[in-house]
Amino acid sequence: MRVTFTVNGRPQEADDVWEGESLLYVLRERLGLPGSKNACEQGECGSCTVRLDGVPVCACLVAAGQAEGREVGTVEGLADHAARRAGGTSADRARQWRPDPADTVELAPVQRAFIDAGAVQCGFCTPGLLVAADELLEHNPDPSDADIREALSGNLCRCTGYEKILDAVRLAAARAAEGD
Amino acid sequence: MDFLRPADWEEALAAKAEHPSAVPIAGGTDVMVEINFDHRRPEHLLDLSRIGELHEWDADGPDVRLGAAVPYARIIDHLHTELPGLALAAHTVGSPQIRNRGSVGGNLGAASPAGDSHPALLAAGAEVEAQSVRGTRLIPVEEFYTGVKRNALAPDELIRAVHIRKATGPQQFSKVGTRNAMVIAVCAFGIALHPESRTVRTGIGSAAPTPVRAGVAEEFLAAALAEAGCWDSGAPVPPSVAREFAELASGACNPIDDVRGSAAYRRRAVAVMARRTLGWVWEEYRGTQGRGTLCA
Ligand SMILES: Cc1cc2nc3c(=O)[nH]c(=O)nc-3n(C[C@H](O)[C@H](O)[C@H](O)COP(=O)(O)OP(=O)(O)OC[C@H]3O[C@@H](n4cnc5c(N)ncnc54)[C@H](O)[C@@H]3O)c2cc1C
Ligand code: FES
Ligand code: FES
Numbered sequence: 001m002r003v004t005f006t007v008n009g010r011p012q013e014a015d016d017v018w019e020g021e022s023l024l025y026v027l028r029e030r031l032g033l034p035g036s037k038n039a040c041e042q043g044e045c046g047s048c049t050v051r052l053d054g055v056p057v058c059a060c061l062v063a064a065g066q067a068e069g070r071e072v073g074t075v076e077g078l079a080d081h082a083a084r085r086a087g088g089t090s091a092d093r094a095r096q097w098r099p100d101p102a103d104t105v106e107l108a109p110v111q112r113a114f115i116d117a118g119a120v121q122c123g124f125c126t127p128g129l130l131v132a133a134d135e136l137l138e139h140n141p142d143p144s145d146a147d148i149r150e151a152l153s154g155n156l157c158r159c160t161g162y163e164k165i166l167d168a169v170r171l172a173a174a175r176a177a178e179g180d
Numbered sequence: 181m182d183f184l185r186p187a188d189w190e191e192a193l194a195a196k197a198e199h200p201s202a203v204p205i206a207g208g209t210d211v212m213v214e215i216n217f218d219h220r221r222p223e224h225l226l227d228l229s230r231i232g233e234l235h236e237w238d239a240d241g242p243d244v245r246l247g248a249a250v251p252y253a254r255i256i257d258h259l260h261t262e263l264p265g266l267a268l269a270a271h272t273v274g275s276p277q278i279r280n281r282g283s284v285g286g287n288l289g290a291a292s293p294a295g296d297s298h299p300a301l302l303a304a305g306a307e308v309e310a311q312s313v314r315g316t317r318l319i320p321v322e323e324f325y326t327g328v329k330r331n332a333l334a335p336d337e338l339i340r341a342v343h344i345r346k347a348t349g350p351q352q353f354s355k356v357g358t359r360n361a362m363v364i365a366v367c368a369f370g371i372a373l374h375p376e377s378r379t380v381r382t383g384i385g386s387a388a389p390t391p392v393r394a395g396v397a398e399e400f401l402a403a404a405l406a407e408a409g410c411w412d413s414g415a416p417v418p419p420s421v422a423r424e425f426a427e428l429a430s431g432a433c434n435p436i437d438d439v440r441g442s443a444a445y446r447r448r449a450v451a452v453m454a455r456r457t458l459g460w461v462w463e464e465y466r467g468t469q470g471r472g473t474l475c476a
Contacts, residue, residue, distance in 0.1 A: 001183055018181070019181035019182060019183040019225060020181050020215045020221070020225065022212060022216065041213075041216040041217070042213045042216065042217070043209055043212075043213065043274065043275075043277065043278055044362060046275065046277060049277055055253075055280045056276060056277050056280060057277050057280050057281050058209075058277045058278070058281075060212065060216065061207075061208045061209050061212040061213065061278075061281065062208060062212070062281070063183070063205055063208055063211075063212060063215075063225060063227065065183040065185060065225070065227055066205070066208065066227055066229045068185070132276070132277075150276070151276060153275050153276065153360070153361035153362065154274065154275020154276050154277040154278065154361065154362065155275075
């Protein structure tokens with residue numbers, strides 16, 4: 001079947017989708033968006049977390065056909081999403097875009113914070129955590145530690161021991177507060 | 181495989197009548213796991229996610245009519261006053277991502293003895309609204325669970341909604357597991373006080389082939405509280421009564437040994453949860469009564 005939906009603000013169309021296929025598979029294997037990771041395919045690890053009409057979900061548990069006509073946000077669109085939220089338009093950003101040999105690609109504040117806090121080791125869990133953490137901060141700019149733990153309780157990390165991840169979310173929140 | 185995408189409820193019922201073996205998919209948090217792991221290859225998937233009324237609820241009147249596909253997250257945010265027991269249970273389901281998709285209709289459809297909605301529904305009092313092109317019936321939730329992962333739906337029926345009594349007294353839910361998130365219950369216990377009828381209702385999860393009420397324990401407790409005048413006085417539940425209630429609740433279990441826990445552990449844990457949750461709801465009830473004197 002064909003599935004038509006929006007990914008990171010862009011209309012997308014996937015053909016020959018098997019009816020039992022997950023949204024995760026469509027993103028990774030058919031649309032060339034491998035940012036969302038596939039680890040467990042059973043909702044346990046959160047590494048496939050994306051936003052479906054704004055709501056964080058496990059892409060591995062959404063049937064591709066259920067995404068028809070909906071808006072999906074993945075880690076690939078996080079920087080744009082954050083910029084739009086902060087007031088810039090993506091058209092402006094697109095015009096300003098230059099190839100970046102120095103590898104200083106613009107990142108969402110939460111991505112910057114993960115790097116600065118040392119919250120990324122192997123990086124496999126990172127995309128899911130970023131999407132979940134960004135959504136938390138969108139709704140709750142000054143989260144308590146309990147709020148952070150709760151919001152990230154569906155994301156497993158096998159490397160960091162979580163402390164640096166918590167630090168990263170606190171750092172992103174603190175920087176946003178300073179910027180206000 | 182066919183992906184059926186009914187635009188409204190009538191179309192969904194017609195599709196289910198035409199393809200009785202079609203597997204409904206709401207939040208997909210049970211169905212997609214089975215498909216991803218090749219445990220299930222239905223000929224038809226029947227997508228319910230586009231049907232607006234399944235995602236709505238109506239809280240006018242003595243019941244909440246909860247649309248089958250309302251995700252747990254919305255129950256927690258919007259219905260914790262009317263349905264405190266269910267909201268507490270919902271909060272223990274999976275993770276935020278799972279609670280954003282998973283629904284009570286899906287929990288009933290799966291009918292796992294470990295489903296967390298069930299103890300709360302049993303304790304509050306609820307009926308499942310099952311519909312087909314043939315008509316509508318209201319199935320008392322006690323009669324809905326017919327065996328391990330089996331329910332009372334006919335092949336052409338779908339769950340439209342669940343009618344749940346609004347709380348008129350304190351409710352609690354307790355669940356045993358290895359951590360606070362992402363845990364299938366080793367066992368679970370729900371309790372609801374119904375002060376207007378001076379009754380107590382319970383629900384036990386994951387300690388019998390189906391979710392069950394602890395009927396004997398409920399009757400014992402109602403009689404003991406009435407005899408001691410506790411509903412009027414707001415006095416504490418006598419410890420001997422709480423102990424007996426806990427033992428009787430444990431006696432309602434018919435658990436198995438499995439990877440999550442032994443039968444003996446489950447019996448013991450249900451007794452502990454019964455005693456504790458009774459303490460919590462009764463404390464709350466006394467708070468609303470103004471602390472009374474000792475039981476007569
Ligand atoms: C990581 C993870 C953690 C989980 N943790 C918990 C937990 O802590 N507690 C718990 O109770 N469950 C848990 N679950 C299981 C699952 O999330 C719940 O059972 C949830 O309530 C299912 O709802 P759903 O809408 O996603 O159902 P779906 O997967 O869409 O459907 C489940 C079943 O119900 C049927 N169905 C759905 N809607 C209807 C309808 N309207 N009429 C008739 N049949 C219908 C489907 O055909 C299927 O058989 C977990 C699942 C995952 C993946
Ligand atoms: S791959 Fe989806 S939750 Fe693990
Ligand atoms: S950094 Fe390796 S899994 Fe989290």
